[in-house]
Amino acid sequence: MTEVTGFLTCFLVGFVVRMVPELLAFPNPIGFDTIHYAAVMKGGVVSLHWTTFFTSSWLFPAISVSLHNVLGGDPFMLLKVLAPLLFGLNAAGVFWFARRMLGWSVGTSLLAGLFFSGQLASLRISWDLLRNTLGLGFLLFTLSFTKTLDERRSLLCFLLLSLLSVFAHE
Numbered sequence: 784m785t786e787v788t789g790f791l792t793c794f795l796v797g798f799v800v801r802m803v804p805e806l807l808a809f810p811n812p813i814g815f816d817t818i819h820y821a822a823v824m825k826g827g828v829v830s831l832h833w834t835t836f837f838t839s840s841w842l843f844p845a846i847s848v849s850l851h852n853v854l855g856g857d858p859f860m861l862l863k864v865l866a867p868l869l870f871g872l873n874a875a876g877v878f879w880f881a882r883r884m885l886g887w888s889v890g891t892s893l894l895a896g897l898f899f900s901g902q903l904a905s906l907r908i909s910w911d912l913l914r915n916t917l918g919l920g921f922l923l924f925t926l927s928f929t930k931t932l933d934e935r936r937s938l939l940c941f942l943l944l945s946l947l948s949v950f951a952h953e
Contacts (some may be wrong), residue, residue: 786882789889793896795866797874800900801867801909812859813866814911820844824851824858862913869916870909874900876923877941883927908944918952 784793804813812818820843825828829844830899847865851858878896881887887895909916925944931937 784889784893786889789882789893789896790878792893793878794871794873794875794898796897797900798871799869800874801906804906804910805863805867809863810859812862814914816911817859817862817866818937820847820862820913821858824848824861827852835887840914840918840950840952842947843917846917863928866909866913866916869913870900870906872920873905873909873916873923876920880923880927881949884930890929914951920950 790808812821823844824847827848829841829848851861854861874896877899878892879893881892882889921944927939928937928941932941
């Protein structure tokens with residue numbers, strides 16, 4: 784199995800595993816925060832004051848509102864797709880971290896990503912804490928660049944992903 788296949792497998796398994804509760808609960812939303820996200824998306828505006836740029840988690844609302852403005856439709860339906868996508872990102876992030884940071888083989892990294900996808904704690908967090916899920920996804924990719932910070936490209940990726948993680952996480 785190649786690294787790309789393992790990465791995509793982790794993403795797809797994470798997506799499918801996280802989609803199951805969404806399908807079982809259809810058409811009802813899962814979690815308290817989901818209702819808040821839908822209300823923000825319905826409002827169509829992310830209000831951000833310059834003083835809170837680094838102290839608030841504005842990235843997920845900015846992404847979800849932008850997607851809702853472009854795609855339209857029911858915000859709950861968009862969230863039913865975004866939540867599994869973010870969980871898939873996290874499962875792929877675990878694979879990436881295990882492969883790049885820990886130096887594990889593709890098979891062992893795949894097992895780590897699949898194990899993550901079945902964990903109740905990670906599933907629970909992904910049910911309604913979508914900002915945290917996005918932040919964790921960025922963090923998993925960020926940490927893998929700490930081994931090679933002496934390279935310019937790695938340093939730039941590390942800085943960019945660190946900022947995205949800060950802007951996403953609550």
